[in-house]
Amino acid sequence: MKRWAPYPFVRIALSFIAGILVYLFTGREFRYSLELFAFFVATYLVLYLVSRRLKSVEANTIAGIAGLLCFVAGGIWLTHLHTEAHHPRHLSNLSGIPAYYVGVVDDYVVQKPGYQNTVLQVEQVQVNGQWQPAEGRVQLSVPHDSNREYEVSYGDRLLIKGAPLPVAPSPNPNQFDYRAFLANKQIHHRHFLQPHQFQKIDSAPPNPVLSFSIYLRRQLDALLKASIDERREYGISSALILGVKDELDNSIRDAYAQTGTMHVLAVSGLHVGLIYGILAFLLAGFKRSAKQRTVYATVILSVLWLYAFITGLSPSVLRAAFMFSLITVAMVSRRQHNIYNTLAIAAFALLWYNPYFLLEVGFQLSFLALLGIVYLQPRFYKLIEFENRVLDKGWALFTASLAAQLATFPLGLYYFHQFPVYFWLANLLVVPAATFVLYSGVAAMFFSWVPLLSTVLFKIHFAITWGMNEFNMLVNLLPQAVINGIDISTSQTWLLYTLLLLFILFFAYKQLRYFALATVVVALLATQEILEINTQQHQRSLVVYNMRNATAFSFLQGQQATVVSHQPLAPQNYIFNIQPYLWHKGVHQADAYTFADAPASHLGHALLPDSNNLYVWQGKRMLVVSKPIQMQPLPDFEIDYLLLTQNVRIKPEELQAFRFKQLVLDASNAPWYLQRLKPQLAAAGIAFYDLTEQGALVVDL
Structure with missing residues (x-):
């Protein structure tokens, strides 16, 4: 308990988070949450009065546990209040x-x-x-x-x-x-x-305040658009300074994502930290007297919240502004503050405002990155000492990036299924460049009313932004710049964080028991991976995908897959609709064919005289009908899946000549076509599977 003594708000925040998770994992149907909260509050009050009378360590401990259970119950109750779907008028x-x-x-x-x-x-x-x-x-x-x-x-x-x-x-x-x-x-x-x-x-x-904030952000965005001619640089500038991502080009967005520098484009704690850092540096001398400390705090808080205001009061900026405000107030009040308690207060206050922030990826990544920087960066930094000031600053930046990446590594794999290999190299230049992009952009907008100065500042701003983009594109072209297709489960994510924590404890306390437990976790991860690979080597599945205005299906055996589509699929269409399933099944790269191509040898294909396509795979037959049927099947010829596509002109009686197990209507058919055809099929007694309503057809063999 003594080790926990300096961190009271950490205990409170963790208990509150536990209550939120209990509610979410019980299916958001947890009843009697208010009664439960009242019960624990009453229990705590009784135990507190008993502990005051007994004055023993055991009684205080029991009362303290009851107090933490109040926050657990409070998390359950508050999350229920914020779940709007339970309201009668919803x-x-x-x-x-x-x-x-x-x-x-x-x-x-x-x-x-x-x-x-x-x-x-x-x-x-x-x-x-x-x-x-x-x-x-x-x-x-x-x-x-x-x-x-x-x-x-x-x-x-x-x-x-x-x-x-x-x-x-x-x-x-x-x-x-x-x-x-x-x-x-x-x-x-x-x-x-x-x-x-x-x-x-x-x-x-x-909210009139938010209304004016959005209006101001629109005006500043229009100023950036008018002052920066190139669409790529304007998109980066608007995203980095104001958080407006409407004009971000997909290629440059992918480049930043694959180099591990996407965080600079999301207005968040990094940007607020940069502004806080420059203000703290410029006002370093205003801390001697109480009056100077008041000026110091007033200036920093005003600028931080002004920046939050012009970026539209987004949740990520509000989180960071609130946290740095707590740090500033604690510093000028000359009270000893603990950064972990400060983070815990910020997390608790934000989750009290909206418990569902806990499920936001940005919330999770930002707090984990800050924890990594606070705890790991100083320890990494002390490993090597540089007398050269430039090298020392570079080493400090590198260790901060490494600490943040290590703290968010498992969560990054879980959500994004990729690992940027050269994140350390990209962040080494991109973060300082983003700092100058932010400062120069804010300065250019602030002095936009001064004709010559404004032009010079915007040119400087453009040049730095262009250089940062080009550097990111070059890093993205390096061999093996990103490892894609990593698919881990929720349990594996927790095991990775357990492993990371055990290694931290081992190096902090030099006790072999932590290393032994880490070995057990590694064994569990290895066992899970072996079992998963063994399962994947014996898997077989057929999937007809639900893709608007497109026909696509895949044949998967082991860790190999063939994707067939009516026309070549756009990269984003493939990445968004098909790739997640293949990665989950252990397929990193699938073979892709269109109806006009000759498919792989393991896949039988016949182009019929009426221009329809017949595929045979693993004893299963799929007839893809995209043209009017102009031929009759053999009496004993049975089809497993008959797929109607591309608004093909067909009558139910034409289908009755075929023997098929399942009729499938794919999403390349227009809504008007499906609305007309489905009643006709129902009247003819023909059952069908509509992808647009029932989702993709997945057949595991």
């Missing part, structure tokens, strides 16, 4: 389907090709001709086909015809679970609007 609990609904735009408007995304907070719905209060958040996709820069803005109250639909599950196996991602933001419905399906009633921003 869209999920309506008695009927709305014909109209009214709501307020309650988030940023994000530009996408041809449309804009935002979130609507529902206020009223019309059900069975009657208006009634309702609540819930709906992700809106608004068509952008006018000359206006934004079709809707934060605070706009909209009248919308129709009903939002529940967010669909992932269309393909192992694909990013967008439904869970939105559910963590309390968004359970989506609506893809048509141009004349909505009408602006008035404007009533729920």
Whole structure:
């Protein structure tokens, strides 16, 4: 207990996090959370009074444990309060389907090709001709086909015809679970609007401060766009300074992701830390008297929160600004502060505000990176001493990058399935360059009213941004720059963090028991990997993927796979829809063919006289119909899967001549086509599998 004594807020934060996790892992249906919280509070009060009377170590310990259980129960209760789907008026609990609904735009408007995304907070719905209060958040996709820069803005109250639909599950196996991602933001419905399906009633921003913040960020973004001619450099500048990623080019985004420097493009703790660092350096002399310390704190807090304001008050910036504010206040008050307690207070306060922050990747990575830098970086830094000041600064930067990467390494593998080999080299130059990009960009915007000075500053800003981009592209071209296809489970992620913790304890306390336990963890990881590889070597599966306006299916045996598609797939389409499943199955690179190609020898293929395609694999026959059927099958010829694609003109009676086990309608068919064909198939008594409604067809052999 003595070792825990200096870290009271760490204990509180961990207990609170445990309560949040208990609620989430019980399926978000934990009942009587308020009663449970009240019970533990009452128990703690009784035990506290008993411990004051007995004045013994054991009684104090029991009372302390009861106090921590109060925070566990508090985490359960508060998470239940923030789970909006349980509220009686939520869209999920309506008695009927709305014909109209009214709501307020309650988030940023994000530009996408041809449309804009935002979130609507529902206020009223019309059900069975009657208006009634309702609540819930709906992700809106608004068509952008006018000359206006934004079709809707934060605070706009909209009248919308129709009903939002529940967010669909992932269309393909192992694909990013967008439904869970939105559910963590309390968004359970989506609506893809048509141009004349909505009408602006008035404007009533729920938060005037956030409204002005978004307006200011738009004005500054417009200034950057007008001052930087090259789209690539403007996109990086806007993302790095303001957190606006609407214009980020996919190639440069991938380059930053694959070199381990994507964090500089997400306005977060790094950027707030850079601003805090330069301010602390410039104001280092203002700490002697109480009045000077007040000025020091006022200037730093004002600038930090002003920066948070102009970046749209994003959660990542708010986290960092709040943490550095705590550090500043503790420093100027001359009170001894512990960085771990400071981090714990920041985490507890943010999770109290919204417990679902715990599930955000940015929240997890930012706190783990900070913990790594706080604990590991000083120890790495002491390993080598440099007398040269430049080398010393470079070594300090390298060790900070190494510490952050090591602390986030397992989580990075779990979420992103890749490891940037040259992260140390990229960060060595990109982080300092990003610092100058940030400083020069802010200075250029601040002096934008001074004609000559503004031009010079923007040219300097452009040159640094261009150099940083070119360096990242060069690093990305190095051999084996990134290791892709790494797929680890949740249990393996926990085991990796357990291994990391055991090694830290071993080097900190020099006790062999920690090394022995680390050996056990390594053995467990190795056993899991051997069992997984053995399973993968004997696997066989057929998958027909759910891809809008496209036909694609794969044949997988062992750790080899063949992907067949109607036309060559766009790289992003393949990466997003197909690659996650193949990586999960241990396939790093699949063979790709189109209908016009001659496939691999292990896959039988015949182009029929009517231009349809027949595939034979592992004794299974798949007939892909993309053209009208102009031939009759042999009487004893049986097909396992008959796939209708590309809005093929066909009548149910034409299919009755075929013997098939399953009829599949893929997502290359248009909605109008499916809406017309499915009633005809049902009337003819032909069962079918609709990929657009049921998701990808996965057959494990």
